Amino acid sequence: MGRWEPDAVGRLRTAALELFVERSYEQTTVADIAERAGLTARTFFRHFPDKREVLFQGSERLEQTMVDALLQTPDGVSAMTAVATAMGAAGSYFGDIQAFARRRRDVIAMNAELRERELIKLAKLSASLADALAQRGIDAIEARLAAETGMAVFRLAFDLWLADGEHRRFDAIAADLLRRLARLAPGA
Amino acid sequence: MGRWEPDAVGRLRTAALELFVERSYEQTTVADIAERAGLTARTFFRHFPDKREVLFQGSERLEQTMVDALLQTPDGVSAMTAVATAMGAAGSYFGDIQAFARRRRDVIAMNAELRERELIKLAKLSASLADALAQRGIDAIEARLAAETGMAVFRLAFDLWLADGEHRRFDAIAADLLRRLARLAPGA
Numbered sequence: 001m002g003r004w005e006p007d008a009v010g011r012l013r014t015a016a017l018e019l020f021v022e023r024s025y026e027q028t029t030v031a032d033i034a035e036r037a038g039l040t041a042r043t044f045f046r047h048f049p050d051k052r053e054v055l056f057q058g059s060e061r062l063e064q065t066m067v068d069a070l071l072q073t074p075d076g077v078s079a080m081t082a083v084a085t086a087m088g089a090a091g092s093y094f095g096d097i098q099a100f101a102r103r104r105r106d107v108i109a110m111n112a113e114l115r116e117r118e119l120i121k122l123a124k125l126s127a128s129l130a131d132a133l134a135q136r137g138i139d140a141i142e143a144r145l146a147a148e149t150g151m152a153v154f155r156l157a158f159d160l161w162l163a164d165g166e167h168r169r170f171d172a173i174a175a176d177l178l179r180r181l182a183r184l185a186p187g188a
Numbered sequence: 189m190g191r192w193e194p195d196a197v198g199r200l201r202t203a204a205l206e207l208f209v210e211r212s213y214e215q216t217t218v219a220d221i222a223e224r225a226g227l228t229a230r231t232f233f234r235h236f237p238d239k240r241e242v243l244f245q246g247s248e249r250l251e252q253t254m255v256d257a258l259l260q261t262p263d264g265v266s267a268m269t270a271v272a273t274a275m276g277a278a279g280s281y282f283g284d285i286q287a288f289a290r291r292r293r294d295v296i297a298m299n300a301e302l303r304e305r306e307l308i309k310l311a312k313l314s315a316s317l318a319d320a321l322a323q324r325g326i327d328a329i330e331a332r333l334a335a336e337t338g339m340a341v342f343r344l345a346f347d348l349w350l351a352d353g354e355h356r357r358f359d360a361i362a363a364d365l366l367r368r369l370a371r372l373a374p375g376a
Contacts, residue, residue, distance in 0.1 A: 078372070080372050116307065119304065141344075144344050146372055152336035152337045152339065153333070160329070
């Protein structure tokens with residue numbers, strides 16, 4: 001029971017996603033997930049507070065990664081450049097978890113509670129980026145505008161990244177969208 | 189019971205907001221709302237499917253107003269100009285309901301289910317604007333980028349419009365943010 005389980009988190013996550021796809025999120029219990037992973041429910045609860053967090057646990061680390069990257073940009077860079085840097089850090093964070101992220105997206109799409117949770121997590125990420133920009137001395141309204149716009153690009157880049165047949169990295173897609181945005185902006 | 193009730197919708201909405209603020213959304217029943225408005229529960233249900241819709245019923249009409257305005261822009265206008273036009277139409281739709289909208293915001297902020305519903309309504313509005321842009325012949329990715337960016341501006345404009353001491357109209361605030369966005373966009 002108490003022994004060390006190599007990559008318990010990864011095994012639990014893979015087992016959970018498999019079961020959510022096979023049986024639906026609602027019909028899967030923590031006991032099912034632990035059994036599929038060859039672990040105990042106790043081990044599950046050492047790593048996740050509940051089954052929902054298997055899908056959302058990465059969000060806090062993603063947020064921290066993006067905020068740290070934004071805060072480390074040199075003094076004097078523009079708000080949108082700082083946001084673009086945060087987006088690049090998200091790309092490194094995501095790496096090659098595309099297959100996991102696609103399954104996760106499909107599971108979330110099928111459950112209203114999960115869809116709502118995802119939206120709230122993204123809203124929180126936007127607020128944290130705005131706070132970080134304001135800490136950098138950016139005017140409060142400009143900070144929110146840049147963070148919200150950046151998150152609009154982020155969400156769209158994320159969707160495109162998970163589309164069938166997409167082979168570019170997340171940060172390449174985000175950078176392309178930011179370039180398009182510069183051309184789209186009214187008066188630009 | 190069946191007789192004509194002058195401005196039943198307005199009276200029910202006002203009564204509901206008062207009670208949600210006084211007793212909380214959770215502790216208010218449809219019977220309470222009808223009683224406060226001097227109407228019957230039956231009249232309530234003729235106008236709203238449930239108490240939650242008192243807060244969200246306007247969303248469909250807002251969406252239709254914005255989509256119609258977008259579709260009626262002249263051929264050849266840019267995606268962001270079309271979105272800016274939709275935002276102007278939202279401003280006319282909102283008019284001077286600021287006091288109602290402030291109370292509504294406060295009620296929604298106190299309840300997770302309502303916050304989630306609000307986020308989902310806004311996501312749906314963004315998707316509808318993107319569809320309308322695509323109908324206008326805008327490239328699908330550009331359409332989504334413009335719609336999502338427009339909605340980022342929309343949400344921020346809405347927040348600012350409801351801030352204490354703000355006296356500008358919604359569309360004036362939105363237009364100001366769109367101008368700031370043009371200056372913020374990377375490479376602009």
